[in-house]
Amino acid sequence: TQGSIKAMQAAKPLNAMITETPEKALEMARAADARRAKGEAGLLEGIPLAIKDLFATQGVLTTAASHILDGFHPEYESTATANLWKQGAVMLGKLNLDEFAMGSSNETSYYGPVVNPWRAKDGTRLVPGGSSGGSAAAVSAGFALGATGTDTGGSIRQPASLCGITGIKPTYGRVSRWGIVAFASSLDQAGPMARTVRDCALMLQAMAGFDPKDSTSVDRPVPDYVANLDGGVKGMRIGIPREYRMDGMDPEIVALWEQGKQWLKEAGAEIVDINLPHTHYALATYYIVAPAEASSNLARYDGVRYGLRVPGKDLTEMYENTRGEGFGREVQRRIMIGTYVLSAGYYDAYYTKAQKVRTLIKKDFEQAFQRVDAILTPTAPNAAFPIGMKNDDPVTMYLNDVFTVPTSLAGLPGMSVPAGLSSGGLPLGLQLIGKPFEESQLLRVGRTLE
Ligand code: GLN
Numbered sequence: 001t002q003g004s005i006k007a008m009q010a011a012k013p014l015n016a017m018i019t020e021t022p023e024k025a026l027e028m029a030r031a032a033d034a035r036r037a038k039g040e041a042g043l044l045e046g047i048p049l050a051i052k053d054l055f056a057t058q059g060v061l062t063t064a065a066s067h068i069l070d071g072f073h074p075e076y077e078s079t080a081t082a083n084l085w086k087q088g089a090v091m092l093g094k095l096n097l098d099e100f101a102m103g104s105s106n107e108t109s110y111y112g113p114v115v116n117p118w119r120a121k122d123g124t125r126l127v128p129g130g131s132s133g134g135s136a137a138a139v140s141a142g143f144a145l146g147a148t149g150t151d152t153g154g155s156i157r158q159p160a161s162l163c164g165i166t167g168i169k170p171t172y173g174r175v176s177r178w179g180i181v182a183f184a185s186s187l188d189q190a191g192p193m194a195r196t197v198r199d200c201a202l203m204l205q206a207m208a209g210f211d212p213k214d215s216t217s218v219d220r221p222v223p224d225y226v227a228n229l230d231g232g233v234k235g236m237r238i239g240i241p242r243e244y245r246m247d248g249m250d251p252e253i254v255a256l257w258e259q260g261k262q263w264l265k266e267a268g269a270e271i272v273d274i275n276l277p278h279t280h281y282a283l284a285t286y287y288i289v290a291p292a293e294a295s296s297n298l299a300r301y302d303g304v305r306y307g308l309r310v311p312g313k314d315l316t317e318m319y320e321n322t323r324g325e326g327f328g329r330e331v332q333r334r335i336m337i338g339t340y341v342l343s344a345g346y347y348d349a350y351y352t353k354a355q356k357v358r359t360l361i362k363k364d365f366e367q368a369f370q371r372v373d374a375i376l377t378p379t380a381p382n383a384a385f386p387i388g389m390k391n392d393d394p395v396t397m398y399l400n401d402v403f404t405v406p407t408s409l410a411g412l413p414g415m416s417v418p419a420g421l422s423s424g425g426l427p428l429g430l431q432l433i434g435k436p437f438e439e440s441q442l443l444r445v446g447r448t449l450e
Contacts, residue, residue, distance in 0.1 A: 001029035001090050004048040007143035008092055014115045016128075016137040018053045019061045020093040028090040035088060043206050045088030050144035052135050053094040054101055055081050055190070056179040060091075064181045065099045065109035068326030069307040078179025079211045080148060080190045087206040092144055095134030099328045100298065101155055101183045104400035106133025107391055108330040116163055116384045117141040118426055126384040126426070129159030129400075135193045136163035146194035146203050150180060152187045153286050154380075154404025157416040157431055160193055161379035164418045164427030166446065167193040168200050171436045172411035173218035175204075176211030184293035185216075187286075187408050197417065197446040201225035204439060220437060228440045233448050234268035236441075239372035243279035244403060246381075253378045253428070256420050260376055260430045260449060267448045272372050276364040279406055281357050286405040287398060288341050288354035294331075295338025301326065333394065362410040365433075374445050375433040377403050379416040383426035403431060413439050417446045 005022045025048060032046035056062050056074035063069045077085075085091070098108040105127035106114040116128040117140045128137040132149035136159035139147050149156035151169035160167030168191045175190045182188060192203030205226060210219040240261060245254070261271050303309040303322030310321035327335070341350035368375065381402055390397045407414040413436070416429040430449060434442035 001025050001046065001048050004092055004143050004145070007141070011141045011143050014117060014137050014141060015112055016096055016114050016134040016141065017050070017093050018063055018065065018096050018111050018134070021060060021091055024060070025090050025092050028085070032088050032090060042086065042088035043202060044084060046090060047088070047145050048090045048092050049084060050092045050095050050135065050138045050147045051081055052097050052132055052148050052150060054097060054150055054181045055148055056181070057081060057091070057094065060094065062094065062181070063110070064101070065097045065111055066326065066328070066331065067110045067308055068301045068322070072307045074179070076179055079176035079213060080180065080207045083209065084203070084206050089206070095138055095147060097134055098131035099331050100181065100294070101131040101150055101152060102294070102330050102334055103130040104154070104158060104397050105390065106130040106159070107387065108328055110328060113387050115387070118164065118384060120386065120426070121424060124386050127162070127387050129162035129380070129384065131155040132159045132193060136160055136165055136167070139163070139165045139193055139195060146192055146199055148190060148207070149193045150188055150190045151408065152183050152290060153408045154401045156191050156193055157404050157414055157429070158380045158400055160416040161429030162384040162427065165193060165195055166197055166200050166415070166417055166450070167191065168204060168415035168439065168442065169407070169413060170204060170208060170439055171413045173216050174413070174437065174439065175207050176209070176214040176217045178211055178213040182297040184290040185297060186293060187290060197443055197450055198226065198229060201229055201443050223440050225440055225443055229443055229447050231444050232267060233264055233445055236269045236374065236445065237272050237372040238264050238269045238445070239272050239274035239368055239375040241274050241276045241279065241368070241375060241377060243276050244377045246402070250382060252422050253381060256428050256430065257376070257378050260419055263449055264376065264445070274368045274372060274375070276368060276406065278357060278360045278364050282361055282406040282409060283398060283402055285354045285357045285361065286401065286409060287337070288350050289358060289409070291334040291338035292342050292351050293338070295335045295342065298331070298335055330394070358409045361406055365410045365412060369435050373435070374442060377431045377433065379403060379429035379431040383422040383424060383428055407433050412436060413442055415442050415446055417449045419449055
């Protein structure tokens, strides 16, 4: 823990942390030592982790990287983090992210962008991906042995890919959402980010499980993810969706995907071409459903109950001033899109239509999974890009999520495993998509790729 704290402080220029809690970490580490001495060690005893600042941590500033949550010290602890502490993990502090987890580059944070520990050959500073950019950078830089992430449309998988680490978004309902700041409630899912598949399996083991405080949490036993890791892929059928081979796709990404197929084939898996015909509509569907839910979830930040309050001459003006100053541009954009697609007169044309397409996307996967055990795709369409490069064009930014949002819309588990380097020497990941609650199998396939 002491080494991790030093490394965290040395890594300050990455801006991966919003709040550091070194004293708390040392206190937790001492408690872990004491338990270990008594032979009572948990699964993660004494392991220093960092927590995305979207998880409520009791008594510790929780910001969602937004100005509007200034000074918010929750009186409660999220279930997912409480589960980690129960297994003996130690908290280093709270990680930077895109504001309210909206973004793909960690540039929408009120606390400034996170810098990817990987640099371009000419030294240019690159984004770590997002929204769990701080999480990916902290693990990649090596000061946190693992980090929590959340994934609504790719926010665990895409930054894992851009920083050369492993991350898994579990099945919707596998990890409790209780105490996690809500972005789009029907999509949000928390999961682990770590260096290896094994570390992810250990963390997921601790985080997962039924929680009566989250009505969408699923009451199903948590399997032993670690025990099942090394079974290999012999005889498994791995699907390759034709629709993910998009026009204008970077040849490096195509080559990486081919390489992944090859590795799995050599390990004894059978490669099967499949179709996911509604893939083309996934991005548009996501960028209706997610902002719609966000606009509703973010209505609670009104200057009355939490964080920032900017006074005005009456209540309405106080609301306007608080929300106008407290939310950044991307968050305001999402609230406006969301409010629009939910408004009377447009609801059926946009929101209801998007929900119908979402069902079709889900059905595509159900059909494919009658023929295959898991699906292999690239995680992201590109490697890490320079800070500032895609900032002026939200649509270009949204394209980062093209391979990850379909899984989220279908509620399926997805994981990114580091699989190679681009010609610029930057990490690239491959994505594995699994059947509902088949995280075990996914981790096993991931183990073959790493
Ligand atoms: N990049 C996507 C978005 O901006 C996904 C974010 C996420 O998964 N939290 O909505």
